[in-house]
Amino acid sequence: MASSSLLPSSLLLFLSLLSLLPLSLSQQTQTSSEAQTLLQIKHDWGNPDVLASWTNSNASSYCNWTGVGCSDGAVTSLVLFSSNITGSVPSSICQLKSLSTLDLYNNNITGSFPRFLLNCTNLQYLDLSYNMFIGELPSDINLVLPNITFLSLSQNNFTGKIPTSIGTMTQLQSLLLDNNLFIGTMPSFISKLTNLQQLALAWNSFTPGPIPEEYGTLTNLTYLFIAAAHLEGKIPDSFANLTQLVQFDLSINSLQGTIPPGIWSFSNLKYLYLYKNNLSGEITINNPFGAHSLVAIDLTKNQLTGPIPESFGTLQNLSILFLSYNKLSGQIPEGIGLLPKLTDVRLFYNNLTGILPPELGKHSPLWNLEVFNNMLSGEIPADICYNGAFTSLGVSNNNMTGSIPQSLGNCSHLDSLQVDNNHFTGDVPAGVWKMQNVTIILMSNNVLSGHLPSRLPWNLSRLEIVNNQFSGSIPSSSSNILVFKAGGNKFTGDIPSSLSTGMPLLQTLDLSENRISGEIPASIGSLGSLSVLNLSHNKISGEIPASIGSMAVLTSLDLSSNELSGEIPSAFGNVKFNFLNLSSNDLSGKIPSGIDISAYDESFLSNPGLCSSASLNGISRCRAGANNGISHGLRSLFIALGVIILVIIVIFVLCVMRDYHRRKAASDPAMWKLTSFHRLDFTEDSIIRGMTKENLIGSGGAGQVYRVTLGTHTGDVVAVKKIYSKGKLSTKLDSEFDSEVKILGSIRHSNIVKLLCCISSPDSKLLVYEYMENSSLDKWLHDKRRVSMGPLEALTGSLDWPTRLQIAIGAARGLCYMHHECAPPVVHRDVKSSNILLDSEFDAKIADFGLARMLMKIDEPETVSAVAGSFGYMAPECAFSRKVNEKVDVYSFGVVLLELTTGREAHDGGDYGSLVDWAWWNVQEGNTLYNCLAKEIRETPYLDEIEVVFKLGLICTGKVPSTRPTMKDVLDVLVRYDVLNQGPSGNKKLKEHDENPLLGNKNNDDSCNSLFCDV
Template sequence: MASSFSCLFFLSLLSLIPLSFSQQTQISSEKQTLLQIKDDWGNPTALASWSNSTSSNYCNWTGITCSADGSVTELVLSNKGITGDVPSSISQLKSLSHLDLFNNEITGSFPQFLSNCPNLQYLDLSQNYFVGVLPSNIDQVLPNITNLYLSQNNFTGAIPTSIGKMTQLQSLWLDNNLFNGTMPRFISNLINLQQLTLAYNLFSPGYIPEEYGRLTKLTYLFMANANLEGEIPNSLTNLTQLELLDLSWNNLHGTIPPGVWIFSNLQYLYLHKSNLSGEITFVNRSLSAESLVEIDLSMNQLSGSIPESFGTLQNLSALYLSYNNLSGEIPKSIGLLPKLTDLRLFNNNLTGVLPPELGKYSPLWNLEVDYNMLSGEIPDNICYNGAFSSLGASNNNLTGSIPKSLGQCPHLNNIQVNNNHLDGDVPAGLWKMQNLSTVIMNNNMLSGKLPSSLPWNLSRLEIENNRFSGDIPTSAVHLYVFKAGSNNFTGDIPPALIVGMALLQNLDLSENSISGELPASIGSLKSLSMLNLSHNNISGQIPVSIGSMLVLTTLDLSSNNLSGNIPSELGKLNFNFLNLSSNDLSGEIPSAIDSQAYDESFLGNLNLCSSISMNGVSMCRARNNSSGGISHGLRNLFIALGVILLVIIVMMVLCLMRDYQKRKDASDPAMWKLTSFQRLNFTDNSIVHGMTEENLIGTGGAGWVYRVTIGNHAGEVVAVKKIYNKAKLDVKEEHQFESEVKILGSIRHSNIIRLLCCISSPDSKLLVYEYMKNGSLDRWLHEKRRVLVGPAEAPAMSLDWPTRLQIAIGAARGLCYMHHECETPIVHRDVKSSNILLDSDFKAKIADFGLARMLMKPGMPETVSAVAGSFGYMAPECAYTRKLNEKVDVYSFGVVLLELTTGREAHDGGDHGSLAEWAWWHIKEGSSIHTCIEKCIRETQYIDEIEVVFKLGIICTGTLPSTRPAMKDVLSILMKYDVLNQSTPQSENKKFAEYDASPLLETKNSDNSCNV
């Protein structure tokens, strides 16, 4: 009996052996396949955990999920920086059901070999660089797919009709590609579809298919910028499960179907920029849109009145109807909505009064009704619930006073009520609101006095043409713009003003009753670009210190009682506008400004003379000195020259001694330490000995930059940035060096400058980069208009629009990687055209990370130790907070977009200060965008795209960080207009790639610039 049992047990064991062997074979096969995939992709660092170690369980490797038997079922490799084509070895994973390759740099065509993965249900290839057409038999390639994401690639051709057979699909994302042909009607066969995106493609003009009304399970429909025209079909009212509907940026017209408002779950409705026309009509019955949270019909041609029915949407939080032709009154019922937080009705033809209950029954935080014909008063209860933050009501016919409630509004940040008929004193409490950032009240009849110390956060104060009186404030720590002309201010300009408003860029106190002398300390306002003190009673001399205000471009001191000579130091400044007329100035006009360019600048100064013929100014007579005077003057001159010569000799000896010691240290290999980040074909000696004076190509950031040839071939070149150590005094530069090394040594991206190595010595530190043959974008855009310093001359040709757009896209990709794809997001903090470098093919790369900071948590701001950045590029919040996030880079990049479209420099805003302010006011005044565009690209076939990029620049430079888009959204819009990759002939694509910029270093006075 026991023997029989033993035999049975032994046979049972034998029966298990094949199963165990089969399972081991399966495990070995899956593991080898994964290792093959890694090898096919070139062993990316993100897959370092994929190792052949026997102790390594491949089911625990990065991105791998297995079933119980060890079969790989999920491969999730999003945001890994993977390059190259999708390897066919993936198709050996027969149990694969989920493949996610989102947001890499994968190229090639659609991987048809995935047909060998019969269980594949989820495929995400979005945000890569795939090209070509989709397979015509895609329904057979992916027979069981339920979720297909192909957004933000470069797929072309028509969407294959076979997609209409994939009835199991629940999500189909095809937006942001280059699909053409007509809007695909056959998608209406996908009755299980819940999400559909077709936005930002190149479809032929066409209608929204009526058949889409059959997609009754849709919750998400995204069809922005899809070349839609005609009317919104009534059949869309059948989509009762919709939560988001976006039909923006199209050419739709006609009326909005009445039933569009009865979607039971609709949370967002975007129809802005659709050129809709006609009135909004509604059925006269109780609405069921209880979940409707946001309505956006802005940027259309809608007419008629705002429907009363909007006042019944009890969950409505945001209502956007701006930029239309709406007329009539704002329904009073809107003021009763209990959840309304944001109401934007600007740029319409609305009349009547603002709903008096606005803000009383809801947590309203934003009201924008600018550019209408509204009358009456600002509602008293606008800040009743304490949440109110921003009021925009300029360019209306409003009367009455500023509500006292605004003086008790703790979150108030922005108030713009210019160009109305408001009167009375501004509530004193308003000037105590510590969050207050922007106040624009120009052209009213407002009165009152300003406190000596303005709110800490205030960055813009414009109260021109009112009835304010009293003394000028002495302190506003973060004030950038102070315009208070045409009021009744009196007293002196207090010296404390200079200390208390050190960040001022624009100061206008003209047409007041200010007296006294200009304080000599006014020269410490180093950021001031516009100073207007005309039509006052200011006396004394013009301070010499004004000549040290190097960014000052507008100076108006006319119609005062100034006397004495004009300081010669004013000749150091580059004025766009200078007016010293109607004073008591005397003596000779300094030679640097004694020019016909300032022909009207000195009128009404009877004792002033010029060496040239100038309007209203007498000619200077030659002055003779006595021989004794000449002799005494020469003696003093010789003594001064002797002292100067002695000082120079001593300094030269000291410098020679220092340089000798440096060269001695530099020649000693033991003094240098090299840390490499790439495989190098040079030594530290070849770099050190290549840093000669003839190889110096510029200065920037905290050091000098050299062009050093390495190896045996003249074409092998690197750029070397040298930073001197100056004992303990330059701790800041030391930190910049460490920051740049830390960041650039750890990231890899084709649009970020590649750091090859760093070399350190006791005396200096070197950063060795790849060499960018075409220099900086700043040189190509602006140096043709400047007096150049150094060996680099202006480019001999200007950039056409396709090349400019490629540069913008490349820079945006680099910033997008930093903000959204790095494990620890990076904020650059000094994005500007001079930090966007161009290689020989004009490919853009972000450089100079000396100010960059790692953010500890995505989306969370980081505290920085000091205000940093460049004038004209700094976001407003840099002035009043040290809690900064990636939106400061978005602002700076927006300025770069404005540079690319207008040709202006970042600080070139004329009376408005910066370029961003100039562009903002240009749009605000309703002027044509066409006149803003640089002449050399204005009359091209790309003018529509250029205007879009100009508008995008304005959006990116919004005052509030929350209103600026994320870099990934900016990149998405730019790629839509990627003209080089869409339709430009190949020969045109190579026009700049074949251009050799090296002769620019030898060419002088080239004059092929485009006039703005």
């Protein structure tokens, strides 16, 4: 009985296990199918590194693979944003039948819109933004994506018109099509998508026209972004229905009329951007309490008139207030100073009067106040830095009075203090000169007084205190200062002899109109970056140091109205001064021949002892001396000539012997070793025979360069760089050679000069490159260098803008490859226009890797043994830190972009030092772009594109490395403005949003200034 009673239960257990078997097999089959599909996708994408976890060995855990999301074992999402994926979207993705989310944001994916997505029948979320898609969208996109609710195609290169079928995709909640190349009229059919919460159509090339009135029916919108879309006319009254908006951006269009008052009643509005339009009228807030959530107002660059409404002081959540570049008048409401969340106020370039709100900064975490170029009076609020967050004060060009508040001396985060051109008085708080974060101090044209410390803040880069009443001694140390202007004060004593070591980066020094005495220290000639030196109107005596004549980049020198004596150093004749004034001294002797020309006709007045051979204005002609003097002089000359001739004979004999041995060694094949990196159809003999004097096309610090025509049937031409020393190759040159061979021999890219082979002998090393027919960018941009090189004919003509942009794109591609695709990454460290070579089609290639370094760990700076690079191109950190990363190349490339747009050389900043300083000064002063451009490209239909590249150059040259963009970001901007492929002024513009490098957000960027941040 017992055994029979157990039988039913055992049988039941067996049947239960049997019933579970099909389910288990089904799950195992599904697991195998999904994993194999993912592995197929990985294969179709070329096995990118980001998918390294996708392997057969762990196929059972595919739901834990990178970017994979599952539900009940079925793959429902692929999220692979910012994964450096290249190629096109593989059709195998749609074998994942349950896939509902596909996020490929910010990769390098190419090709047309993937029409095969119609096979992804469950797809609801699709993000292909920030890639490189091209072509038109499918006209039946509603059938391709029947269930889609989120569609983002931003930042691509889609063209044509937006398909009308999108108007039938009523399930859409987000439609983001900004930053493409769409054309046609603004699509009114989008108004049918009544479930939309996000709509972005900005930065496209739509036909100029009005905003569709029908958009007022999109009452669920929280995000509206239609900046730079060629909008005209008025903002429709129907927009008063968009009460759910959080961000409302219609900036950079041609809208007219007044701002509809209904906007101010939007209770959820946080960000309002209407700058760069032609809107006019006064600002009116009918119901300020309805806008209680408003945190940011940007009405910059409109035509707004009248006062700032008092009701702005009731917007308790307001954090950002931008009203710059308008015609606002009246006083700033006191209530704004009481707002508890206020952080950033920019009201510059208006007609505002009255005083700043006295409570400003006391009740909020205010970090930036910029009100320059108004008619404000009164004092700087005493509690401006009350909460300790304040970093930037700009009140220049007003009528303000009083003293600099003592509280600013305790403002530890202050990095910019601009109070010039006012009526401030009294001593500057001592704490200002101790702040470690301050980079810019502009105080010129006030009545300020006090003493400067001997050691200025270490991070200070620009100090301008011209026309005040400062006294005491001149500071001797500030390790990062570039510009020091202190003319028109009461400084006394000598010029510090330690200035060359205490201020090694100094580019502009103005100590004119003070009471400085003593002699000019000879060490001043060691300031290798100094381009402007003004010591005029002092009591300086003694002779002019000869070392000044050897300063490599000095272009402006004013030593007038002093008590200098002796002769003008003969080395001055070798300096190409843009400005020279040695008048009103006690100089004597003959003016050196190089500056004894009419260009300096007014440079030597009131020096009775000087004489000229060129009949300069106010200077007597030099006369021959007595016969005895002439005879004595001739006798000395003959002796000197005899010694020189003897030395020349000895050197000649030695050279003949040396050349004999070299030729003997060169003719011996056993003495040369060839290492090839490509398939060659020539030998080392062909190269060596071609290295003749007639084929020499250039020489520099690291060797000579020859143009060698090979004796092959193709008649190929190569460039040969020869590195040679008298015996054993010097350690420095040997290191540069090994670096260049190591790097160029291992990388392949169409925008990096191709190293064909290297040839070594006991005392010579040769690098054989592909030959670049159009020489370097430097020789095309700067006329004075555009001369014949050996057998080449002189370069003629000038570069138009499309060609300049193509060169910039090519060079950027090469650097982008080095930084982002080489393993390990490569930092060039000597990017400059002379190292950008041009082939017969003006395609650019990066050359000269003698200073390049491999970065063994990504994002970790490498220590280098010495400061290396070229003046004007070197990033600031190269001078005080031996830790460098790829951002030094970004800085140098930014200088090249400024060269391309301005036509100036890197060291040509006039009174402002380098080109970078000159460009930043023009932006800070609000000067027009037209006057900054090279004359060859001023009259062009591409001014919008040129402006972007100019500003991109400024962004790349930010002082703080972390704030500079990556070369990938830079390349993306340049490609989107490729006028050669897109046509003038109809191409893609950039999205002015938080992540956009052109916005110039503060983000602790010391180089950021109000005018540029606002652009």
